[in-house]
Each structure stands twice: as C-alpha cells, then as structure tokens.
Amino acid sequence: MEKPNESSMATSKKGDETKAATAADTTSKTENNPKSGADKSDKSTTEKSETEKNSGKAAAQSTADSKANGKAAGKTGSELDSNTDNSTEDEDDSEEKPLKKFFLDALKDIYFAEHAILEALPKMRDAATTEELKDAFEDHEIVTRKQIKRLEKVFRNIGEQAEKKKCEAIEGLIKETENIIKSTPEGTMTRDAALIIAAQKTEHYEIASYGGLVQLAITLGYDKCVDLLEDTLEEEENTDYDLTDIAESFINFEALNDDAEADYGEDDESEDYEDEAYEEEYDEEEYEESTSYH
Ligand SMILES: [Fe+2]
Numbered sequence: 001m002e003k004p005n006e007s008s009m010a011t012s013k014k015g016d017e018t019k020a021a022t023a024a025d026t027t028s029k030t031e032n033n034p035k036s037g038a039d040k041s042d043k044s045t046t047e048k049s050e051t052e053k054n055s056g057k058a059a060a061q062s063t064a065d066s067k068a069n070g071k072a073a074g075k076t077g078s079e080l081d082s083n084t085d086n087s088t089e090d091e092d093d094s095e096e097k098p099l100k101k102f103f104l105d106a107l108k109d110i111y112f113a114e115h116a117i118l119e120a121l122p123k124m125r126d127a128a129t130t131e132e133l134k135d136a137f138e139d140h141e142i143v144t145r146k147q148i149k150r151l152e153k154v155f156r157n158i159g160e161q162a163e164k165k166k167c168e169a170i171e172g173l174i175k176e177t178e179n180i181i182k183s184t185p186e187g188t189m190t191r192d193a194a195l196i197i198a199a200q201k202t203e204h205y206e207i208a209s210y211g212g213l214v215q216l217a218i219t220l221g222y223d224k225c226v227d228l229l230e231d232t233l234e235e236e237e238n239t240d241y242d243l244t245d246i247a248e249s250f251i252n253f254e255a256l257n258d259d260a261e262a263d264y265g266e267d268d269e270s271e272d273y274e275d276e277a278y279e280e281e282y283d284e285e286e287y288e289e290s291t292s293y294h
Helices: 050-054 077-081 098-127 131-157 168-183 189-220 223-264 267-281 284-291
Strands: none
Touching: 098 131, 098 168, 098 189, 131 189, 131 223, 168 189, 189 223
C-alpha cells in the first residue's frame, strides 16, 4: 500500500534561518512526495536583502528571523508591556499617506481575522477527534487572545483606535472549515487530518498578513510595532509547525484506516481499489499529452 501523502501538509520549519511570510513562500515537507505541487515553494524569497527592506518593496515578504534578533515565542506580559509606552510612532504628518492608510487597513483586517478565528477555535476543538488536536486548538485560543491584545498595542503605538475591517478571506476559510466538519465523519482521524489542513490554511493567511505588516512597519519606521508584529508572526509559524507535527506523527496514517473501514471493508479490497484509482488518475501518457505545449 502506498504511503499516505504527508507532504501536502505545508509547514513552516522552526529554526530556519529565515521565516516564510507568504503562504506561497512557506516551505513544505518534501521528502515523501516528490509529486506535491507545494514542493515548488520558492525558498529563495525568504532571503531578503536590506536593500529590498529599505526600498519599500517588501510588503508581502518575509520578516527577518526573529530568533536571530534574540526573540523568543510566547513573551510574558511584562516583556510585552515593555514594547509600549504612551508615545506614538506616527508623529509626523503621514496620516494621509496611502502607505500609512494601507498599513492601517491591513491591521484592521487582521484584527477582524483574529476575532473571527477566536470564535471558530472552540468549534474546531469540539469537532476534533484526538486529544492532541483538541489541545492544539485550545492552546491556540490562548495565543490568539494574546495576539489581539498585541494588535491593540500596535494601534495605540501609531495613535489609532483598534478597529475591525471585514476580512472576506478569513470568513471564507472559516466557512470552509465548517464545511469540512459537516462532510467528515465524527470521531474519525479523517476529520482531524482535514481540520489540520483547514487550520493551516488559516495560519498561512495570518503568516502572510503579519509578514507583510512587519515589512510595512519597518518601511514606515514604526519600530515598536515591528517588535510586536514579529512576535505574533513567530507564534503563527510555530503553530503551523506544530500542526504539521501532529498530522505527520500519526493522524494522517491512521486516517488511512478510516477510509478503508468506512468505504471498502477488507484491507485487500481497498488496496485493489487504490490501484485502479491510481491507474485512472495517473495515466502518465495521457497526462503528458494533455499538458504538453505545442
Ligand atoms: Fe493569530
């Protein structure tokens, strides 16, 4: 029987020298599935030169490695407080500048998204099968509350009120998660495998958003905001990594048994089915013909 597809689970790897910021940039595990489209992630985009950072091009690009800056995930409240004081960073007359406005809109977008995620996480926890995934969602709920507070500090630092702006992307991702819960059998590993992928899609939206915000904050000279946003970015990346770890350690493998029992009874029958399905789907000659350029 073929090994389950582990590598479709996109990851952010802890300890990398640079951090991926966009979903497309985020690296994927590749060792077990050379066919995965995610293998084509552009590793080179994580290596941003100082020139790019300073030229304002880096809106959707990765942040510098916060570990290299001596940061640690999960700062304490007092450490968090040390990032703020009563002064604001926006003391020049840049309020009307389009880039400042865009930065503010993007903050409102992710502020909305964090609240929506906070609301969705208990439902995801209740729907999950394994204690490991339930715990992961519970932990992320605590982290998300902290991230909302941190965003409020960012708003304060630039002299703005914390406000939400409707984020249709996150609404869509949450809707997709709800559909996954409806369409997977309760109490199965398939449910958890699917929930992990749904959660990672959300994480990647957040990673892209915070990665872009960090770079915009650098460009706009909002130094205190850079620190705060980088802390959250690192937490999102760690969550993504942890979800991958849970999926690859056992859930994906056990979900394979869900399929066999639910749909085909005996193991040998399911194996036959898979062989046929594989032949149908991956007829290499047909594939090459349909995709070749003339
Ligand atoms: Fe978050």
